[in-house]
Amino acid sequence: MGLRIGIIGTGQTIGVATDHLKGIQAVSEWELTAIYDIKYENAKQWTERNNLTEGIICSSLEEVFEKVDAITICTDNLSHGIIAREAMKRKVPVLCEKPLSIDYYESKILAEEAEKVGIVNYMGMQYRYHPYAQLIKEIIEEGKLGEVFSYRHKLGGWRIGNPNVGLEWRMKKETSGPGAVADFGIHQVDLIHFFLHEACGAVQEVQAELGTFIPYRKGDKGQGMVSNDDLAAVILKLQNGAICTLNNSRLLPPEGDGIEIVGTKGAVSMNQQGEVFFRNRTEDGSWAAEAVLMEFQEKHKFPGLARGKQYQEFYEAIANGKEHELSFAYGAAMARVIDAAVLSSEQGRRVKISEI
Numbered sequence: 001m002g003l004r005i006g007i008i009g010t011g012q013t014i015g016v017a018t019d020h021l022k023g024i025q026a027v028s029e030w031e032l033t034a035i036y037d038i039k040y041e042n043a044k045q046w047t048e049r050n051n052l053t054e055g056i057i058c059s060s061l062e063e064v065f066e067k068v069d070a071i072t073i074c075t076d077n078l079s080h081g082i083i084a085r086e087a088m089k090r091k092v093p094v095l096c097e098k099p100l101s102i103d104y105y106e107s108k109i110l111a112e113e114a115e116k117v118g119i120v121n122y123m124g125m126q127y128r129y130h131p132y133a134q135l136i137k138e139i140i141e142e143g144k145l146g147e148v149f150s151y152r153h154k155l156g157g158w159r160i161g162n163p164n165v166g167l168e169w170r171m172k173k174e175t176s177g178p179g180a181v182a183d184f185g186i187h188q189v190d191l192i193h194f195f196l197h198e199a200c201g202a203v204q205e206v207q208a209e210l211g212t213f214i215p216y217r218k219g220d221k222g223q224g225m226v227s228n229d230d231l232a233a234v235i236l237k238l239q240n241g242a243i244c245t246l247n248n249s250r251l252l253p254p255e256g257d258g259i260e261i262v263g264t265k266g267a268v269s270m271n272q273q274g275e276v277f278f279r280n281r282t283e284d285g286s287w288a289a290e291a292v293l294m295e296f297q298e299k300h301k302f303p304g305l306a307r308g309k310q311y312q313e314f315y316e317a318i319a320n321g322k323e324h325e326l327s328f329a330y331g332a333a334m335a336r337v338i339d340a341a342v343l344s345s346e347q348g349r350r351v352k353i354s355e356i
Contacts, residue, residue, distance in 0.1 A: 001319050006034035006068040008061070008083055009075035010046035013159075013168065016097060017074045020124070021050055023311040024072075026304020029319070030311060034058050034067040065090050070318060072124075076169040077102050077176050081110050084121075084328075088113060093120035093318050095310070098186045100331040102177030104339040104356055111328035120317045122310070122324065123331040127187045128194040129306035131296045132270045136261065139268050139278060139294075140195055146265030148200055149242050151192060153259045155184045156249035160214075160230065167219035171226045179228030181210055182338045184248035189337045192236070192244055195261065201239020207350045208234040208341035213251060234341045267291075 005024060010017045017035075024030045036058045037043040043057045058064045061083065064071065070093040073083050081101050087094045094114070100107040100123065114121040127133060139145065159165065169175040170183065178185075192203070210229035217226055230251050236244040257272040266280040269291065277291035302309035316322040336356050344351040 002029050002031055003069040003315060003318060004031050004033040004067060005070045005072060006036065006058070006064045007032065007072045007074060008036050008064065009073065009079075010035060010037040010043050011074065012039075012042050012045070017046060017072075018050060019307055020072050020074060020095075020097075020311075023126075023304050023307025023309075026308030027311045027315055029315050032056065034064045036061060036064045061086055065092060068092065070095070070120075070314070073097055077182075078169075078174065081106060084110055085113065088117045088119055091117065091119055093122075093314070095122040095124060095314050096328070096331070097124045098331060099177065099182050099335050099338070100328055101335070102173075102175075104332060104335040107328070107332035107335040111332045114328045120314070121328040122314045122317065123326040123328065124310065125187060125190045125326055125331070125334070126306035126310050127191055129302060129309040130274065131300040132259075132274045132276050133191060133194065134300040135276050135294060135296060136259070136268050136270065137195055138300075139266075139276075140199065140261070144266050144278065144280070145261060145263030145268060147240070148196060148261060148263040149240075150262040151196065151242060151244040151260070152246075153188050153191065153244075154247040154249075154252075154257050155188055156180065156247075156252055156254075156257065157184070158249075158251065158253050160250040161252065163214050163217070165217065167217040167224040167226065171217065171228065171230075173227040176228055178210070178338060178342050179212075179226075179232075180230050180248045180250045181208070181232035181234065181341050182335070183250070185232065185234065185246060185338050185341065186331075186334050188234075188246045188248060189236075189334045191259070192238075193334070196238065196242070199240070200242045203236045203244075203337050203340075203353055204239055205237040205350050205352050206234065206337060206340035206344050208232060208344040210342065210345040229345075232341065232345075236337070 073096040210232045216223045231249045234246040258270050260269040269277050276294045279291035313324050340351045
């Protein structure tokens with residue numbers, strides 16, 4: 001059974017909608033039949049860049065819903081809820097970009113509403129489906145790390161590191177909520193859960209420092225203020241006592257981006273090229289002199305890569321009622337950790353997740 005899908009929000013900067021398009025095109029059961037952007041010119045240019053017919057451009061959300069069986073939301077964070085609720089009214093399944101909304105409170109309400117209506121709801125948090133994440137997960141499940149006690153992840157984007165990049169919705173608290181700590185931190189928290197939840201338990205406490213180091217940018221009306229963070233450092237404590245340190249940024253160059261997970265038996269790491277290394281302990285308990293480069297197998301890769309896997313899951317959930325973890329409720333749970341980080345920075349203290 002084929003399904004029709006529409007993309008809401010084509011954007012004009014980083015190409016999130018195009019990333020989703022590739023995932024849709026990788027799953028033969030999907031047909032892209034509609035797109036909509038509040039700026040028609042954005043939608044027109046997007047179809048041209050992606051060799052699509054201009055005929056799929058819609059003039060309104062209402063027109064989109066007349067042409068689809070499901071939608072993907074790629075707009076600013078504030079409008080996620082507005083669009084998702086329009087879909088709920090029509091019982092249309094939704095795949096929503098992360099984060100689900102501007103904070104945990106709004107995300108939780110959206111999750112509850114979607115559950116009550118009974119539509120399939122899915123979060124666009126795809127990092128767990130990259131080959132490196134699949135391989136790391138396998139290494140952990142095989143017990144090669146022993147008991148994990150340390151986790152470190154540096155992640156970010158450096159386009160906005162240029163102070164001449166103009167003011168965008170993602171730099172405004174009212175349309176984005178938190179900045180880098182949510183934009184990239186959501187992926188980091190998702191990976192921690194994916195890798196370690198079964199072995200180490202959930203996040204218990206959060207301590208963070210958030211900063212804005214390019215406070216003003218050129219906007220439509222001259223200089224405008226950046227009202228959310230562009231750099232954050234976060235420390236998380238898991239149920240088993242493991243310490244996770246996260247660095248997320250819109251400013252830093254990519255050098256040093258990657259993951260390191262260390263346990264009592266071994267350590268696994270991923271570098272900025274996506275290569276995975278394993279280092280074990282010797283018989284005397286010391287670390288081996290060299291880390292071994294691990295090889296990816298076909299089982300670690302999905303057709304259409306990470307987004308392709310997501311759209312296969314989304315299809316299976318709609319067509320066959322297959323369960324999936326990346327629901328709105330899951331997205332809200334991840335947003336709860338981000339809100340704890342924001343509160344920790346604002347109040348200069350460690351925050352328990354139970355406070356949020």
